Amino acid sequence: MSWSGLSIKSLMGCVFLFVFAACSKNSSAPNPVPNPPTIGIDSNINYGDSVFFLSNQSIDVIASPLKPGNGSYSSFPEGLDIDAATGDINVSKSETGLKYRVYFVPTGGSDTLSTVVLISGINFLDGFYLLNSADSIARPVYNAVQNNTIPGLNSGSLFDESSKCNSNGCAVSVVNGEINLAETVRNGVFGTTPTNNDRHEFDLDYRINDKSQKAFNTIRIKLYYFETMSDVTQEVYDIISSREGAIIDSHNPLFYIAPITAVNSRSAVNGAVGRSVKPRPPCIFIVSR
Numbered sequence: 045m046s047w048s049g050l051s052i053k054s055l056m057g058c059v060f061l062f063v064f065a066a067c068s069k070n071s072s073a074p075n076p077v078p079n080p081p082t083i084g085i086d087s088n089i090n091y092g093d094s095v096f097f098l099s100n101q102s103i104d105v106i107a108s109p110l111k112p113g114n115g116s117y118s119s120f121p122e123g124l125d126i127d128a129a130t131g132d133i134n135v136s137k138s139e140t141g142l143k144y145r146v147y148f149v150p151t152g153g154s155d156t157l158s159t160v161v162l163i164s165g166i167n168f169l170d171g172f173y174l175l176n177s178a179d180s181i182a183r184p185v186y187n188a189v190q191n192n193t194i195p196g197l198n199s200g201s202l203f204d205e206s207s208k209c210n211s212n213g214c215a216v217s218v219v220n221g222e223i224n225l226a227e228t229v230r231n232g233v234f235g236t237t238p239t240n241n242d243r244h245e246f247d248l249d250y251r252i253n254d255k256s257q258k259a260f261n262t263i264r265i266k267l268y269y270f271e272t273m274s275d276v277t278q279e280v281y282d283i284i285s286s287r288e289g290a291i292i293d294s295h296n297p298l299f300y301i302a303p304i305t306a307v308n309s310r311s312a313v314n315g316a317v318g319r320s321v322k323p324r325p326p327c328i329f330i331v332s333r
Contacts, residue, residue, distance in 0.1 A: 089107070090109065090111065091110065091146075094162060095162045098259040100258070109130075109131040109132075113131075113151075114150065115153065117146060121322065121323050122140070122321060123140045124138045131148065140185070141188065145160050146160070146161055150160040154233070166233065166261075168265055175225065178226075180225040180330070182328050186252075194252060200251075203217060204221075209246045214267070223329070243266060243269070246288065250262070264324065265325055266326065280329055283327055287321055
């Protein structure tokens, strides 16, 4: 049967079974959502747009539902500043560069409604980055789509504005935000003789010449170093596992099926019920050989 031949009721049943099978038995539902969300059914939640930008104005940017209802609002993953009672989203205080699924449970109702919103900015995908004879590069992802071109390159966009990265050895291109990991290692971030499981955090300040009008933005990144894959600790695999589902697929916000890859912060089910996931800071695991 084609997808178009499936009724909404049948599709909801299929999605529920898929999500239920993917979730851990010992997970707890994200408060204040008391029922498993009907993921993929976007109804009665409308913010007037799906992409929101920071602003250079001194007041916070607030996005509100066009028709707010009585009930409880929540979101997935962590990082969206949302009022549980009104559904108001404080864009200025939310983690940027991520897509979020917003849930709404009407008072006295049993259905969970949802929609997806994006807070504009850049992100770096968690994963293993292998150094080789050529320099290894960690590339920023703009607005949650890997193939997106960052607006304003060589025309107003600027990265590492405060030089908090480059002045401390983390080699970031001020033109496009790419992190040269091999040069970062050569710069001595992990010492003259790097040791396994050494880690450092950096704040990457940037401005993008898009609808934000070059508003100041920042993302904290965390770099780890390991000599070989056999030196990678269980803690690292636990971090990656705990973040599965944090990156909502841009082309299909229902779910994204993919094998484990070198960069594996994309999971089998995005927004899986019952898990609280914190995708920031992005963790970049550098493996020398």
